[in-house]
Amino acid sequence: MTQSTAAVGKSRRLQDFALLVACILAAWQALYMIVGDVAITSPVTTLGYAIELLPSSDFRPHLAASLTAFGNALLISYAGGVLLGLTLGFHRFSGEVAEPMLGALYSLPKIALYPIILQIFGLGLSAKVAFGALHGVIPVALFSMNAVRGINPMHLRTARVLRLSSIETVRTIVAPAIIPEIVTGLRVGFSLTLLGVLIGEMFASQHGMGFLLINAINLHDVKMITTLIFVLFLFATVTSAILLAIDRRLHVRV
Amino acid sequence: MTLVREQGSPGSSGPSARPRELAPRSGPATVGASKLHAQLTGVTKLFPAPSGENPVHALGPIDMAVERGEFFAIVGPSGCGKSTLLDILAGLAAPTDGTVVFENKPISGAVPPGIGVVFQEDASFPWLTVWDNVAFGLRRAGLERGETTKRVEHWLRFMGLADFARAHPAHLSGGMRQRVCIARTLVLEPRMILLDEPFGALDQQTRLLMGDELLRLWRATGATVVLITHAIDEACMLADRVGVMTARPGRFADVAVTRWPGDRDSRIVSDPSFGQLTGRVWSILRDESIKAIGHAEGDIGGRSP
Numbered sequence: 277m278t279q280s281t282a283a284v285g286k287s288r289r290l291q292d293f294a295l296l297v298a299c300i301l302a303a304w305q306a307l308y309m310i311v312g313d314v315a316i317t318s319p320v321t322t323l324g325y326a327i328e329l330l331p332s333s334d335f336r337p338h339l340a341a342s343l344t345a346f347g348n349a350l351l352i353s354y355a356g357g358v359l360l361g362l363t364l365g366f367h368r369f370s371g372e373v374a375e376p377m378l379g380a381l382y383s384l385p386k387i388a389l390y391p392i393i394l395q396i397f398g399l400g401l402s403a404k405v406a407f408g409a410l411h412g413v414i415p416v417a418l419f420s421m422n423a424v425r426g427i428n429p430m431h432l433r434t435a436r437v438l439r440l441s442s443i444e445t446v447r448t449i450v451a452p453a454i455i456p457e458i459v460t461g462l463r464v465g466f467s468l469t470l471l472g473v474l475i476g477e478m479f480a481s482q483h484g485m486g487f488l489l490i491n492a493i494n495l496h497d498v499k500m501i502t503t504l505i506f507v508l509f510l511f512a513t514v515t516s517a518i519l520l521a522i523d524r525r526l527h528v529r530v
Numbered sequence: 531m532t533l534v535r536e537q538g539s540p541g542s543s544g545p546s547a548r549p550r551e552l553a554p555r556s557g558p559a560t561v562g563a564s565k566l567h568a569q570l571t572g573v574t575k576l577f578p579a580p581s582g583e584n585p586v587h588a589l590g591p592i593d594m595a596v597e598r599g600e601f602f603a604i605v606g607p608s609g610c611g612k613s614t615l616l617d618i619l620a621g622l623a624a625p626t627d628g629t630v631v632f633e634n635k636p637i638s639g640a641v642p643p644g645i646g647v648v649f650q651e652d653a654s655f656p657w658l659t660v661w662d663n664v665a666f667g668l669r670r671a672g673l674e675r676g677e678t679t680k681r682v683e684h685w686l687r688f689m690g691l692a693d694f695a696r697a698h699p700a701h702l703s704g705g706m707r708q709r710v711c712i713a714r715t716l717v718l719e720p721r722m723i724l725l726d727e728p729f730g731a732l733d734q735q736t737r738l739l740m741g742d743e744l745l746r747l748w749r750a751t752g753a754t755v756v757l758i759t760h761a762i763d764e765a766c767m768l769a770d771r772v773g774v775m776t777a778r779p780g781r782f783a784d785v786a787v788t789r790w791p792g793d794r795d796s797r798i799v800s801d802p803s804f805g806q807l808t809g810r811v812w813s814i815l816r817d818e819s820i821k822a823i824g825h826a827e828g829d830i831g832g833r834s835p
Binding site (some may be wrong): 430437440441449453 | 645
């Protein structure tokens with residue numbers, strides 16, 4: 277019975293997904309019919325161009341440049357954010373001092389800092405990575421810090437009653453308690469890091485998807501603009517759906 | 531079940547007819563050396579205050595002795611240091627002054643083996659199933675798998691959780707989660723179980739039924755039980771002796787001996803002597819509670835009976 281319930285649930289989810297995709301395509305087509313070729317290309321034209329563009333040797337170096345920059349930025353965001361967040365979470369005083377600063381920095385439009393980043397890192401990969409990491413590191417740090425602060429003190433008292441060593445307490449109580457919240461932070465950090473890298477590429481780079489996009493805007497190449505947006509949309513949606521699934525799986529028990 | 535009364539007669543009136551024998555007002559309830567399970571001697575707790583102010587005198591000096599296999603309940607007004615007393619007895623907090631001895635060994639800085647603690651707040655691990663919650667301590671202790679399974683299944687059945695073994699605590703009611711915490715403690719077979727207002731968050735009916743379960747497991751394990759509660763009826767219904775604490779700094783104002791039979795259950799609340807016992811405890815606790823909330827007695831509504 278449980279199996280058939282699960283099967284029904286799965287087919288229901290597939291139906292919902294197909295319906296969502298159909299709605300998006302219909303809305304896209306409708307928008308195309310209203311505004312026309314000047315602003316957007318139709319779903320069919322875009323798909324056709326994407327199939328042609330993606331494997332081409334003109335496009336692939338840009339994709340690779342973006343992925344390299346994004347991968348590096350993500351690594352720095354995640355490692356730096358988690359490390360910073362855990363430190364601030366466990367060291368109460370540092371956390372109290374740093375929290376308002378991080379909050380202010382988080383709400384600041386980071387684009388204002390881009391000239392400074394360019395002065396420090398110069399044009400190229402490192403500036404893009406730095407700008408992407410700047411976007412991602414703060415939310416990851418804030419979520420990680422709050423994960424540590426949110427540990428139920430009763431769980432730590434239970435650890436003492438059960439006479440667990442510090443290592444055992446971290447492994448069996450602290451880690452499972454904080455991981456779900458940290459994963460939520462990683463999910464938020466993922467999209468913001470991607471945003472940072474793309475903005476970085478748009479304003480000061482000769483490579484990458486962001487560069488292609490700004491170039492297409494300058495040339496008013498509507499087909500290229502729509503196709504790039506489509507590819508980015510696909511990438512962001514698929515990865516964020518995967519991260520969201522992991523996130524939900526971890527949170528369902530809490 | 532029969533409510534065997536060892537002394538006193540329910541029909542008569544006046545203080546001399548009280549069915550309960552109350553220990554001297556200020557003295558500790560002492561027990562024979564061979565039966566002694568845990569003892570607090572001259573225990574005092576002061577909490578440091580912000581610089582320039584005097585430290586807060588939370589507790590004591592307190593003398594208390596608990597017999598092996600005894601059910602001892604502690605009631606007291608809010609903020610009288612009940613939970614601090616339990617923390618000290620468990621080894622979770624160190625007293626500022628005085629000594630704590632459990633099974634003839636002094637407790638210093640850590641919870642000794644043989645003591646189990648159930649807290650007021652839900653302390654079940656939300657990331658583990660009910661089964662894994664209960665097995666948690668046994669696995670950490672490195673118990674052999676077959677024995678772990680046997681013990682966990684026994685206590686899940688005992689606590690009525692067998693059907694929920696694979697559920698996560700988030701899917702259970704507050705009462706059931708507290709039962710998970712109790713099972714997680716009992717599975718380790720502690721020789722002394724300390725409970726800090728374990729049913730405080732539950733409704734009255736559930737509390738009475740949980741009280742019955744507590745009596746059942748007390749009889750089944752033969753463990754010593756120390757129960758902290760703010761509910762007078764709960765203390766009087768469950769315990770062999772009820773320690774009544776004063777307002778802060780908490781001391782024992784009285785220790786009432788209930789003399790209930792070992793096979794008692796929650797139906798004891800309909801016994802006439804139960805009312806007399808709770809009345810007696812309340813008459814002490816009322817004055818202390820008034821002190822604790824900082825009112826003059828007249829403000830509350832006349833003198834206590």
